[in-house]
Amino acid sequence: MALFDRAWMETWRRLVNADEGLRVIGRYFTVDLLFGFGDTSYLVSVKNGAIDQIREAAGNVPQGGLALRGARDVWEQFVQPVPPPRYNGIFPLVFGKLLMMEGDEIVFWQNLRALTAMTHLMRAAGR
Numbered sequence: 001m002a003l004f005d006r007a008w009m010e011t012w013r014r015l016v017n018a019d020e021g022l023r024v025i026g027r028y029f030t031v032d033l034l035f036g037f038g039d040t041s042y043l044v045s046v047k048n049g050a051i052d053q054i055r056e057a058a059g060n061v062p063q064g065g066l067a068l069r070g071a072r073d074v075w076e077q078f079v080q081p082v083p084p085p086r087y088n089g090i091f092p093l094v095f096g097k098l099l100m101m102e103g104d105e106i107v108f109w110q111n112l113r114a115l116t117a118m119t120h121l122m123r124a125a126g127r
Helices: 006-018 020-025 073-079 090-095 105-110 112-120
Strands: 030-037 039-045 050-056 068-069 099-103
Touching: 006 050, 020 112, 030 099, 068 073, 068 090, 068 105, 068 112, 090 099, 099 105, 105 112
Parallel strands: 030 068
Antiparallel strands: 030 039, 039 050, 068 099
């Protein structure tokens, strides 16, 4: 399984959906998220803190949704078991201009805790 391929995304989905804490902190987190890993993009439909569906995406931000796009090497550093400084969370990646955030930023702020927990589970998907 290669990083950011379909099998990796499905492993991540299983980890997210099995996380009991996310069910609590993400209970109101319902949105379409676009993740851009370099040239590969996925549309991730989140419903109440669980990943409902993952589809390959053309790259457009869905209306009312949020996109997080970055170079593949940025994401590769983020998903390391112990990422280097500036690569250890979504917040420093976005505000350090390593990832681009597009779309409804309110989704980011209202769900930062759930989004952070969800993306940190990416680190376990490749192991």
